[in-house]
Amino acid sequence: MKDILVRDKLTGLYRGLVVTIARDAPFSGLYLAAYTQMKTKAFEDPDSVLSTTVSGLTAGFLASLVTHPADVLKTRIQIAAGRGKIRSTATSIYSDGGIAAFYTGFYPRVVRRTLVSCTAWVIYEEVKKRSHLYR
Numbered sequence: 577m578k579d580i581l582v583r584d585k586l587t588g589l590y591r592g593l594v595v596t597i598a599r600d601a602p603f604s605g606l607y608l609a610a611y612t613q614m615k616t617k618a619f620e621d622p623d624s625v626l627s628t629t630v631s632g633l634t635a636g637f638l639a640s641l642v643t644h645p646a647d648v649l650k651t652r653i654q655i656a657a658g659r660g661k662i663r664s665t666a667t668s669i670y671s672d673g674g675i676a677a678f679y680t681g682f683y684p685r686v687v688r689r690t691l692v693s694c695t696a697w698v699i700y701e702e703v704k705k706r707s708h709l710y711r
Contacts, residue, residue, distance in 0.1 A: 592654040595662060599646035603639045607693065610635035623705065625698060632697040636690030645678035647685060 577589075584591070611631050619627035652665050669677045 591656075592650045595646055595650040595653055599643050599650055602646075603643040603689075606642055607635045607639040610638050611697065623701070625702070628698050628701045629694055632694030633690050636693045637686055640682070640686040640689050644682050644685060648678050648680055651681075 581589070614634055615622045615627050615631040618631070621627060648669060649662065649666055652669060653662065656665065673680075
């Protein structure tokens with residue numbers, strides 16, 4: 577962190593913020609939409625642990641598939657010395673390996689994101705069922 581502050585000042589700590597928002601906002605929207613639709617339409621008992629688990633895993637996979645290119649772009653911008661530009665970084669990634677280069681590291685990310693999100697939903701839904709929030 578000291579190196580970043582010396583080299584890039586305070587703005588270096590925010591490198592990649594725009595792309596992070598461009599990744600996270602769509603991820604959350606896609607995840608919630610897919611989770612809700614699958615849970616309510618694909619299962620006889622939408623309140624079961626099975627429906628929550630399968631819906632969470634599937635929604636996480638789909639949202640990650642769509643937003644992963646922005647994650648790769650964010651990471652490249654954040655590790656770039658100096659100030660990384662979105663367009664030039666995206667062009668560089670594409671030059672390095674075409675569209676496939678935007679999916680570098682997809683499997684570790686999708687496993688982590690889907691398992692964490694799915695676990696959070698299962699816990700939330702189970703706590704909700706056992707509290708006054710469930711009617």
